[in-house]
Amino acid sequence: MGTPAQIAQVFHSVPKPVSIIEFKDALDAICRPRFPAAVWGRTRWPALAISGGVDSMALAFLFSKFQKMFPNYTIADYPSSRAHAIVVDHGLREGSDLESMKVLRQLNRLGLNGIRNVLKWKDVREAGMEPHDLSNIESEARTRRYQQLGMTCRQRFVSSIFLAHHRDDQYETVLMRLLSGHGYRGLQGMREANDIPECYGMHNTHKSGLLDDQKSPHPYLSFKPSVKVLRSLRHRLKDDKRGEEDQVPIAWKSIDSMHFHGYIPHEREPGVPYLTPLQCEDGGVTVYRPLLEFGKDRLIATCEANDVSWFEDKTNSDKTLTMRNAVRHMVQHHILPAALQKPAILSLARSAKRRVDLEDSEANRLLIREAIIREFDPCSGTLIIQPPTLDRKRRPRNRLYDRARAEARKPRQKLIAALAIRKMIDFITPNENLPPIGNLDNVVLLLFPELGPARTASPPTSFSLGGVLFDPIKGSSPAKWFLSRAPYPSKQPVPEEWIDWREGITATRRFEKDPNWSGWRRFPTARLWDGRYWIQIQSLLPDRFYIRPFVPEHAKPFRAALTPDQRERLEAILKHYAPGKVRFTLPGIYMAEMEGKFPHAPVKKLTLVALPTLNIHLPGSKKWLKYEVSYKKIDLSLLGRRRRGAKKRLIGFQPTCSQSRRVRNKRRQARVGISQKNPRFKDEPTASYEGGGPSEVA
Secondary structure: OOOHHHHHHHHOOOOOOOOHHHHHHHHHHHOOOOOOOOOEEOOEOOEEEEOOOHHHHHHHHHHHHHHHHOOOOEEOOEEEOOOEEEEEEOOOOOOHHHHHHHHHHHHHHOOOEEEEEEOOOHHHHHOOOOHHHOOOHHHHHHHHHHHHHHHHHHHOOOOEEEOOOOHHHHHHHHHHHHHOOOOHHHOOOOOOEEEOOOOOOOOOOOOOOHHHHHHOOOOOEEOOOOHHHHHHHHHHHHOOOOOOOOOOOOOOOOOHHHHOOOOOOOOOOOOOOOOOOOOEOOOOOEEEOOOOOOOHHHHHHHHHHOOOOOOOOHHHHOOOOOHHHHHHHHHHHOOOOHHHOHHHHHHHHHHHHHHHHHHHHHHHHHHHHOOOEEEEEOOOOEEEEOOOOOOOOOOOOOOOOHHHHHHHHHHHHHHHHHHHHHHHHHHHOOOOOOOOHHHHHHHHHHHOHHHOOOOOOOOOOOEEEOOEEEEEEOOOOOOEEEEEEOOOOOOOOOOOEEEEOOEOOEOOHHHHOOOOOOOOEEOOOOEEEOOOEEEEEEEOOOOEEEEEEOOHHHHHHHHHHOOHHHHHHHHHHHHHHOOHHHHHHOEEEEEEEEOOOOOOOOEEEEEEEEEHHHOEEOOOHHHOEEEEEEEOOOOHHHOOOOOOOOOOOOOOEOOOOOHHHHHHHHHHHHHHOOOOOOHHHOOOOOOOEEOOEEOOOO
């Protein structure tokens, strides 16, 4: 019989390396399709964020072996190719450059395409400081790292990037938030998949880029049906007497139908000019964390079993440097209560995540089931909502505890109503972050007065929250609200974007030397203006252009420069689509006349050239100015629904019955010997769809 030490060694649980099958299961669970309506996708390169630590090197090894075992694996709509491994050198400690080069060589040996980026701290040093002296060095380094990753993904046409956060990182994150006093919504921890952070306003990186992809000659995604499907549909419509072209419109060249699925626009009033709705952005870079279910000990075992070297960052062991280091030291060197140990904290995070997901789903159901959003106009950035009553129908006979049950339901109803209001604010707000749920208590009582302690007879009044103006529509029953961008405060600068193409300011000469240069100058990428509109400008003139709000002082000369027909159309559009002060929150393109040719010369005069969202511009300006406008990414699945119990609309669709189908029906009819008078087997179909439901058989 062995010694106690030998027995303990036999029964001691040794961490097991992560297998490729386990890694594939983790990828299958988180890399779900982002665009289910897409028919096919082109091969795209995924990216890995590699720091050189044991967790990121284990990710690099697993991904390398996985791609060899499962080539062309589909990652969120796109077949994958050889992965890019991005190494970001923060430049904050001595020897980091040599270490990053060693990591790069190790990645190349694994068969990955290594890319090395170095963070620049020029702005900090120009301010007379060193990066180490910053009090928020950890958050600042994180922001710059993600921005560098986002720019690299945009340059390499990458839409998916994988991070090496593992189970222990999740434990430390939730524990830190618990110590900081976060509620259950903050205790979810890191998500397995989310939009790339710290890249707000970067086109083709943060929640944008799909429209540009669809306009390119060779898009990465195709929403057009295959030739086989189109041929089958063409044959069906050919033999159908009711299959008229105007009854079954097909527009596969645009992705509007994919975005506005289920959306039925309201009928226009007579005399109101038609304004083509702006397309809404989608796409961007998604961050995936496939190692959240694996502990660090298993990642170490993976590297040791496969002879993969890694590099330890000594700053991670300095407990005085960051709060995360202090929490890590506390966990490793102290025995915490059972409620603060890893199993309990991770269970808490799972429960919090499950609760948040259920609440968000219930808020979505409320918005869709009750059709709260009645109309959305991306051209003016406005929303018309009609909040329902949340009072449950009373039973014919009052029961003893009915009132107590109703009062007990109110806190839950207030929470769901607040979440629904946040989702509606997201359509209009210019801010990156939505207001906290705790700040929406008064808004909930104004939009859902039945949830308050006592109803008041006073009419609702306008208010502003999160950059959104809530304005009650007078005379509407039931009550409706008009949501728009809040007016700009007079003491704060207005949102502004500009580009200077004057000679000597930008390097236009190098374009002039290019024989393929057409003379058009443009933004490198679209600019996010006021957090709502993505705007791209092209010009033939070497001038400075501004994107600023449409202001009253420029309205009169702009109208005077239009033709009579354009002037009449502008007045009608503003009256219907942008009433009151809403028009002064719309973007305008201005051409600047400067007092000098140096970069910081003051502006002498601004001339309003175009209102891009309304497609109104000065006569003849299209010859030297072009613009493209799209709205920010929003949840369009919440649009176009009908409230429960509402009368359904006639949609004019009837099922097809081709000649071959009629022949088969006759043969079947003769074979079974059923009477010819049975309407089920007549030549013409007996069921028609009016309002989405089958009519009664005569």
